[in-house]
Amino acid sequence: MSDVDNAKRRVFLEVCHRIYRKGFAAANDGNVSCRWSDNFLTTPTGLCKGDLKNDDLIIVDSQGNIVEGKLKPSSELPMHLAIYRLRPDVQAVVHAHPPYCTGFATAGIPLEQCVLPEIVMTLGSVPLTRYGTPSTEEIPSAISEVITKSDAVLLANHGAVTVGKDLMNAYYKLERIEHFAHILFIARQLGGEVRLSPEQVSKLYELRRESGAAGLNAGCITCNTLFSDECGVQGCALKKDDDAGSGGGDDLNSIIQAARNIFNNKRRD
Secondary structure, rough: HHHHHHHHHHHHHHHHHHHHHHHOOOOOOEEEEEEOOOEEEEOOOOOHHHHHHHHEEEEEOOOOOOOEEOOOOOOOOOHHHHHHHOOOOEEEEEOOOHHHHHHHOOOOOOOOOOOHHHHHHHOOOOOOOOOOOOOOOOOHHHHOOOOOOOOOOEOOEEEEEEOOOOOHHHHHHHHHHHHHHHHHHHHHOOOOOOOOHHHHHHHHHHHHHOOOOOOOOOOOOOOOOOOOOOOOOOOOOOOOOHHHHHOOOOOOOHHHHHHHHHHHHHHHH
């Protein structure tokens, strides 16, 4: 194994261990993956993320078949593979259950308001998927509806998913939205958050453009609802005619069918 591969595995394990130490996943919850040449490095099922060792990790192909490793991959692997098909730009996927994020997801409340400048500048809106039964094709189907517009997503009654250009980038987005959810929770105990105006958001977008900040930004919801074409903020990625977040991936129907095929193969195994 090359030094680069060894380094990537060390970062992978560090991300898993941080998720557990931060309390973002209890027991054996959560799963992590990253691109590994033409395949994917991923976490096994049934093991605590805080205890994972190098030998526990698995390499799978694009259909979820095990290429290397002794253990079985997470039952949520089809969700990860669906994201990679839809987002060729994504190099890593992190799924966990941070308490505040999951609290909002369980209450059916997306983190979509423009409140914190840091969130507007980096992630924008964090949408909430429709509910899907864990470990079924319903989860890949639900997340596929929103992941092309956002790098961070809440799964209804389930948790959060973040994606990134590398493992730490995806992990830090998870930290960021959990911090945002915590702040928003406190603000609502104090009478409610004050949303930024479209003018204030436009200035933040201009700063973002000037800084050359990379990465997908889902825009804001100050003016209207998710994926609206009536948002008043110039350059908002939620406008329906903005296809910048599609990433050139496969269409939704093919992603859902691919997820079903993976689940059907697992049943036959």
